[in-house]
Amino acid sequence: MNKILPVDKLEIGMEVVAVDKSWLETNILFHRFRIQTKDDIQKLRDNGIKNVTITLPGPATATSPHPANSDTLPVDDDRDIPEIREMEVLPLPTLREWNALHDKTIAVLSKSFEDIRMGSALDVTPLRSQVIETLEMLVKDPRKNSFLVTLSEIDDESYVHSTNTMILSMGLAAQSGVAKEDLPKWGLAALLHDIGKALIPLEILKKPGKLAPHEWDTMKRHPKFGHSILSKSKDDIVRGICTTVAMEHHERKGGGGYPYGLDLPDLDPVTRSLMVLDIYEALTAGRIYRSPLSPAKTLAYLLEKELHRLDPRAIANLVQMVGIYPVGSFVELADGRVAMVSAYENADTNSGEVRLLVLYSSPGKPLPEPAKLTLPAIDRTRVRQTFHPRELGLSPSDVARHLEESSEGHRH
Ligand SMILES: [Fe+2]
Incomplete structure (x- = not known):
């Protein structure tokens, strides 16, 4: 049996099954959980939640995730992020195929960066083939083990990062209902979003640890460099969405980003999704100077620290795609x-x-x-x-x- 209680009446040990706010308006990863400490109650208050639905012990409600009881607050199913989702394990040969494709994409991307450093034009053909091949693997099941396919043995952070965000970007777009024929655009834009870094001096790009303020100023020029490289392309997609995303991906909700301080509604949906994946990938992959975080910790970080700067819908889609405890975690x-x-x-x-x-x-x-x-x-x-x-x-x-x-x- 369920019962609606004001937050002030909550006690440790009670099991919360729903709250009176949409999942996207709070930074609480789960809306169904047992209260373990007073901090859990305070967290509900901090999120502006006034009433919650709790489940009372009893055989009728023990196993039902969404009891259809008249005492329950009306709950839109979309609000609840499933804690456990069907996720088949990739068969080992498929995992090896993914690794080979992943490594090849990293090599192709590394060659593109090298060409630009040498002053040559960007040749998009081999990059596009990698995107299409990745898409063919993905469409078999876009949600399947996105965590596993982005684990990499290779240690070069720029290329691995762009390759992983390409995989995640197409997976997320497919899951959000983007038409299949549009998915390569999402993939190519993600693969090329940091191409402007090819024009950043290597001693800054490869510097371990924190950058000095003047080095950071140089680094922050990469969106504009990306724009200048990609806008010269003869390829329509590269000149269009790829240029836009390279330029926009460090902008933030409320205008707190760079280079132009644009707000979320001004940004392309591909960018809004990539902004979330850019952070998710960087944190789960880890860097030379920072340990990797588990998907659960990264998703909690996005909700607690980045929700106000990013597109909440893109975060919600990511949580649904990756799952809280994905296979391999x-x-x-x-x-x-x-x-x-x-x-x-x-x-x-x-x-x-x-x-x-x-x-x-x-x-x-x-x-x-x-x-x-x-x-x-x-x-x-x-x-x-x-x-x-x-x-x-x-x-x-x-x-x-x-x-x-x-x-x-x-x-x-
Ligand atoms: Fe970037």
Whole structure:
């Protein structure tokens, strides 16, 4: 049974199933959770939430995610971000195919940067082929394991970053209902958004750590450099949307970005989406001077720190595409065990399951033998923290190997 309560009447232990504000108006990642501390209640107040729906213990409501009870606040289904989603594991040969395509795209992009540094014109043909090939892989299922396909063994941040944002950009566009014939535009614009960096001196571009103020001023010229490189192209798409996105991608909602201080409604939808992916990719990939963050931590960061500067709809689409605990990410369970999420099965039904491969008895203590564990769902209140595989010292190929291990015996 559900009951609507004012926030002031909430107590620790109560299970919240809905709040009186749209998901996009708050920075709370889940609208269904158990209150664990007074801070959780304060967070609801801080977000301007006055009333919440709680579920009272009872067999009738225990397993139903959206109880159709007259006491429930009217809830638009779109508001709730699913905690667990159906996500098939990519078969290993597909994962290897992705890696090969990813590496080739990075090589092609690196050659394009080199050409521009040498003063040659941009040859868009090989780049476009990479985008089309990526799209062909993606359309088989645009939501499938976007986290896995953007894990890279290669360490060159500019090219890896642009390649990953290209994959994510087309996935996100496909998921938001953009027509298939328009997807290459989204991909090419993402792949070329930082091309202006080809004209930034390498000692600034490759400098580890923070830039000095004058170096930062130089770096901030890359959107205009991108515009000048791409606007000379003979290709309509490059001269059009790619030039626009290269110019706009550091603008921010409210006009707080650069180079022109444009506001969100002035920006192209491709840019509004890319602005979110630009940050998401940078944080999940990590950089020489910064550890990578897990998808869950990155999504929480976007909602808590960046929501006011970005397009909330683009963030919501990203959360839906990536999922909170995507396949290949790691969770620390309440008992301290650390496990890799290896598959979701029938997640949209009550009999949905999540498969985990337990690799550590506690953080830093590997088990002699990985153990398989199947749960009805990942209970967010029982996840202490999440990890990016690299935080545990695991490379993308280690993740692929563990996925292979975990799928043995599960194949029908
Ligand atoms: Fe940039």
